[in-house]
Amino acid sequence: KAATLDWRFPIAIGLGALLAVGLFLGRFSWELPTIYAVMSLVSLINYRLDKHFAETGQWRTSEAMLLTIDLCCGIIGGLLAQALFRHKTRKESYVATTLVLFLVHALWLGGLAFGFIRVDQLAQLAAGIF
Numbered sequence: 649k650a651a652t653l654d655w656r657f658p659i660a661i662g663l664g665a666l667l668a669v670g671l672f673l674g675r676f677s678w679e680l681p682t683i684y685a686v687m688s689l690v691s692l693i694n695y696r697l698d699k700h701f702a703e704t705g706q707w708r709t710s711e712a713m714l715l716t717i718d719l720c721c722g723i724i725g726g727l728l729a730q731a732l733f734r735h736k737t738r739k740e741s742y743v744a745t746t747l748v749l750f751l752v753h754a755l756w757l758g759g760l761a762f763g764f765i766r767v768d769q770l771a772q773l774a775a776g777i778f
Contacts, residue, residue, distance in 0.1 A: 670761030688725025695729030
């Protein structure tokens with residue numbers, strides 16, 4: 649199966665589209681897409697390094713670390729890296745966890761982009777907690 653046909657590409661693009669829509673509609677500022685871009689790059693680099701380490705028999709990056717980076721706004725890069733490098737694509741539990749992370753980010757970004765979640769309300773909630 650060619651990487652270009654991998655299901656991860658369209659859902660990564662979909663998450664990027666939600667970021668673009670939210671930015672365009674003024675639902676959030678440029679900081680959020682920037683955070684996603686930086687963390688996605690961090691994720692992509694970590695997947696590539698782990699793939700290299702696996703091929704050369706070196707110390708590996710833990711699955712928990714890769715998934716944590718994906719959770720912390722690196723999901724787009726993680727999805728692209730899995731597809732591009734064919735890494736972490738066979739273990740069913742890892743794929744399932746990646747799908748859960750995608751759904752969390754899709755709901756979060758969709759809620760923000762379409763106004764179901766408001767940033768000012770989140771800020772008030774956070775201020776009340778802390």
